[in-house]
Amino acid sequence: MSLPIFKENERFNQQGRVVPQYLAVVLATMSALSGGTYLGWTSPALPLLREDDHLDINDGVGSWIGSLTPLGALIGALPAGYLADKVGRKRAILIITLPLLFCWYLVGFTHNLVWILLGRALAGTSIGASSVTVPMYVYEISEANIRGKLGTFFQLQLTIGILFVYLTGFTQNYAYIALICALIPALVLITLPFMPESPVWLMNQNRREDAKAALQYFRGKRYSVEKELSELQLIKDSQEDAASIMDLKNHVKAMIIALGLSIFQQLSGINAVIFYSQTIFAAAETNISSILCSVIIGIVQVVATCGSSFFIDHAGRKVLLLLSSTVMAACLFVLSAYFHFQTVLSSLFWVPLVSLTVLVIVFSLGFGPIPWLIVGELFPSNVKGTAGSVAAATNWSLAFMVTKFFPTMMNNVGIAGSFVIFAFVCVAGTIFISTVVPETKGKSLEEVQNELYGIREEPITQVKIQS
Template sequence: MSELPETENHTQKSKKLPQFVAVLLATIASFSIGTYLSWTSPALPLYNKNGTLFISDQEGSWICALLPAGAIVGTVPAGILADKFGRKKTICILSVLLLTCWLPISFAQTVNWIYLGRFVAGVSSGAVSVVIPIYASEIADDSIRGALGTIFQLQITIGILYAYISGLIGDVIGMSMFCAAIPALLLMVCPLLPESPVWLIREGRKEEAHYAIRKLRGQYYRTDDELNKLENNLTSQGDRVTFLDLIQYKKALIITLGLMVFQQLSGVNTLIFYAEKIFKTAGSSLSSTISSVIVGIVQVIATYFSTILIDRTGRKFLLFVSASVMSICMFTLSGYFHFQNEHDVSKFAWIPLLSFAVFIIIFSVGFGPIPWLMVGELFTNNAKSTASSITAITNWTLAFFVTKCFQDMVDIMGISSSFATFGMISLFGTLFVTTMVPETKGKTIEEVQIELYGFVQEPPSVGPKTQT
């Protein structure tokens, strides 16, 4: 292939903006996940308030929980589909599913239609949570890999805020159509996404990989070195790793699964799904809808700053601080609701909002984005799809149980003891981060592999495919 000569105008320096644009467009899918996650908070109270459809507490818990339940199913084939059809085409297919799921939710005459829409939306969300982190890690320069990786979580938080704001509409159909505009936008911008050069090289489509890299790095970027590096890495790393093969990545698997466990068992999804109900129970002077919007705004701002902090302060430090402060916030909420049963705490009704906001801030700069990012930093390219699938399965399975069981926990233990349980789990999370998690900031995948195992993992390989 022809290359432009290197002159004053034709530099080898990689441009960062095209990579940010590509990830921002792709993570509109994550934005859509956020709207599905938090839609229940403003929507469920409206059904009974407006008399359109009565939703019991148990039915409401199922409406919340069926999203992560569907996501468990969606994570299983996502990596395989992304490897077969490509990252770009898979994202486009998922955008169609994310859009159409709002129809049964919007116009449901019975709760079963809401169940169906939420479950299928969960399938799509689970697949997105596998494909998007893979795509972001494969198109990113090492120097901005951390920042690009956090955009996935940033877009989720923006989606959460967007759905909270939709509650101001005061109508379930209007809210749902408002949220449906996001996957519709994704469907329109999908053709603009460049395909992953890593996937193209694996498929033997080197010429297309050359143009994809140019689109991501700049018109005058010389692609030879990067193409050769990708080919050498894929040749040495071999074919796609199966679930059974992941045992040889034991340390990386323990770390990523552990981070997902502590992320979900921190109780974050219970706060997001039941935000309005929690604020109403707490007796806040602000309306529950406004309180939810305030928390959503805080979460977006905090997650944005995490994109700056993550490549400056390091992953391990942010995870440690995040788990520590989340534990304090949950114990504070527990204490508030404990004393609420015995004393007049109306003068301190601001405490739940403050604790909620601080929890969301610190989650958003640490345990929100970093566990997803670590999947791309601890595994070699041929293992990322499989590793992303199994970690996403773990994540969504835990999200399902925590979301579904929260109402049962409150019924059995009380809301104070429920929050105390989440606080203890985050406390154990600080110990896990201290003893198990390595620092990966600024390191290549090969350097991380050497730090974990003393060598780069090299399963049996046949190399990348040849183009026919």
């Protein structure tokens, strides 16, 4: 389940064609785009479901409709690496995409609460599994010099999916929303089979000629793949057995960092903002349509995520994490103050939109992509898969908690109190990052291990970390 580490060498005296790699990555990460539509669906659809005479949707039921997707993702993330190892990365993505297509029928056309809940949970398992398998495929087909950029596509497609489903809210019909969103997984199932399998997986299955053919497709006919193929063979021959969960006790510091970042990422309240954006804007009583406000937030998130790869390459991980947590805390304090003094500040109706816009921008630059990225930079190759599954499971379990209990928080402590709690979490995150998290930009795996543990561990190959 572990991902390979390639040399960042002198780069083979040539560069492969990037178009086939970009095409394959775009098609594979469309499953993340589909996942984004499910994650953002509650914002436009939940108000419409409440108006359906066939359904009885109160706040408690609504919170379950929203939260069952991240709960399903928690379950789906755990076996995903095993599935990808058994059947291949591409085939695993196709298997995972099937429920993403079918569940839109359950969610949009059954008019039955039980089936809607089941569809949300089942779609969640696919989203959780795709959060493990899709990055594996992307990493393993990408040339080292563009791997960092391609690695941001999963998060980018997720945000595009959220924006896409926000836009479908203008239909004011949740059946139309489901029908439109179902086109995305259908497109994945039609197009992705024409892409080759991961050459890394093929080599691990002793299918050297198939691995060579896959590399030749991704790099171009005029590219000599022999050296890269030899590296894959060397990595396969020297690969240690994949670590078990019990083996993670040998990487305590790295696990504290990985899990800590996941905790602060989710408890910052970002999923409360994404899942319930229309509800928040409606409560703010702005003079702007709540649907339009949600779409603006979605557009901002996509644009900020597009720029994240550039800033991650140039500014470094720790700096962006500190910027993200600090500015998010400030935005959340401002939001809390606005809702607390809403009757007095009614003329400042633009404050919620501006605050949430800035919050989403800095989240997309730091706390959004970096906790996922940094797992691959803290652990040796044979540990990445196990550590990644544990981190993903932690992430999705906290996403479930926030999504499930945010409506309850609003009822018990008010929307102002909820935002101030999230703000203090971000303050704690700033302290954690400044004192515990190392800077990994431009450092080899050996250098990171030495900084964490004060010892020199010998990774399989020396590599400068790609973002």
